[in-house]
C-alpha cells in the first residue's frame with residue numbers, strides 16, 4: 661500500500677519506518693519539500709521511502725496517517741488538500757496537547773469534540789480512524805516490547821476504514837483481540853482525554869514504556 665505519513669517528529673519517523681519495514685511504500689510529508697528530518701529519514705529508510713510536502717505525500721498515497729500535533733493537525737491536513745484526502749482512510753494518531761500555559765499541558769479540544777472529529781468534519785470525504793494515540797511511539801510499532809496482553813483502542817465512522825487501520829496495526833504486531841473497537845468517531849474524545857492520565861502514569865512509572873490492559877470478567 662502507498663502510505664503518506666504526515667509529520668516528521670518522532671512519531672512520524674517511528675510509524676513511517678515500521679511501515680517501510682512491513683513492505684509498504686511510504687512518503688513522509690511536512691510543511692516544506694526540503695524538510696531535513698524527512699530527507700534524512702527517507703535517505704536512511706531505502707528505496708520504498710520518500711518525502712515531500714503534505715500535499716505531495718497525500719496526493720500520491722492510498723492511505724494517510726496523521727502524525728502532526730493535535731493543535732496543528734487541521735492546518736496540516738488543509739495543506740495536504742481536501743482533494744488529496746477524499747475517499748482515503750486517514751488514521752489519526754495525534755493528541756490535542758497545548759503547552760502554551762506550561763506543564764502539565766491542557767487539551768486544546770475536549771468534552772464535546774476531538775481532533776479526530778474536527779478532521780472528519782473539515783474533510784467529510786476522508787474516512788478518519790482514531791488509533792495509536794494512547795501509547796508511546798515505540799509501543800505503537802512494537803507492542804511486544806511489553807510483556808503480556810495490553811489494549812489498544814480504535815474508533816471511526818467507516819467500518820471498512822477501521823478494517824484497513826486494523827490491518828496496519830496487525831502488521832505492527834498488535835493481536836486483533838487486543839485492539840478494542842470503541843465504535844464511532846465520538847469515542848476519540850475519551851481516547852484523547854485519557855492523555856492527562858497517561859501523563860500522570862508516565863510520571864509515576866518514571867517512563868513511557870507502559871500501556872494499560874482492559875480486563876473483563878469471563879462469560
Ligand SMILES: NC(=O)c1ccc[n+]([C@@H]2O[C@H](COP(=O)([O-])OP(=O)(O)OC[C@H]3O[C@@H](n4cnc5c(N)ncnc54)[C@H](OP(=O)(O)O)[C@@H]3O)[C@@H](O)[C@H]2O)c1
Pocket residue numbers: 666667668669670671672689690691692695727728729730732733735736753754755756757792793794795796797798
Ligand atoms: N510522542 C509519542 O510517542 C506520542 C504518542 C502518542 C501520540 N502522539 C501524538 O503524535 C503527534 C506527533 O507527535 P511528534 O512528537 O512526533 O511530533 P510533533 O512535534 O507534535 O509534530 C510534528 C509535525 O507537526 C508539523 N507542524 C508543526 N507546526 C505546524 C503548523 N503550524 N502547521 C502544520 N503542521 C505543523 C511539523 O511540520 P514540519 O515537518 O514541517 O516541521 C511536523 O511534521 C502529536 O499529536 C502527539 O501528541 C505522540
